[in-house]
Amino acid sequence: GDSVTQMEGPVTLSEEAFLTINCTYTATGYPSLFWYVQYPGEGLQLLLKATKADDKGSNKGFEATYRKETTSFHLEKGSVQVSDSAVYFCALSPRGGGSQGNLIFGKGTKLSVKP
């Protein structure tokens, strides 16, 4: 079945460091891909998305490119801030058949940014 694998955390970085969180997926067809972020004590918020191959999603300095050839959707940010400390979830939504409205999530990667 469809699945999402993302790098295990926690990830600890200093402020202004470069961030990469790896995400790979397994799916039939052409899923849509998402990154969600969960700040402490809050629900998940959509960070960015891409709906077809080679699309780049971007928001708040974060970027991710839909790579069909490597089935990947890695999250990157050039210079992290303390306020970026949160748990990041990669997710996919299957196209065609399968469950309606079903988002399949990775396990999440906790990011801690130190001043």
Place this chain on the structure above:
Amino acid sequence: ETGVTQTPRHLVMGMTNKKSLKCEQHLGHNAMYWYKQSAKKPLELMFVYSLEERVENNSVPSRFSPECPNSSHLFLHLHTLQPEDSALYLCASSQDTSGYKSEQYFGPGTRLTVT
């Protein structure tokens, strides 16, 4: 109120109690979801409602009983729970259940502890 709200934010209940979780969305969406978030596990989709009809039930034990009286409100009725049911329960909504076009908006969650 804006977005998706959930009440209560925290709930402690014994295994013989009956309680209900409430979710309300103020976004005019047609689909609502219940997720379970446990430590070190991916988010688990429990139920999906579209236009007040249940369209997905991912083999959830019968001690969890959802109710969707209208497109803005979603309840999760709980009875005779087990300690392993302790988790963060997240509600989400989306415009529709097409998944790949319709991102989901999450509430802050209810932290449930079963004693």
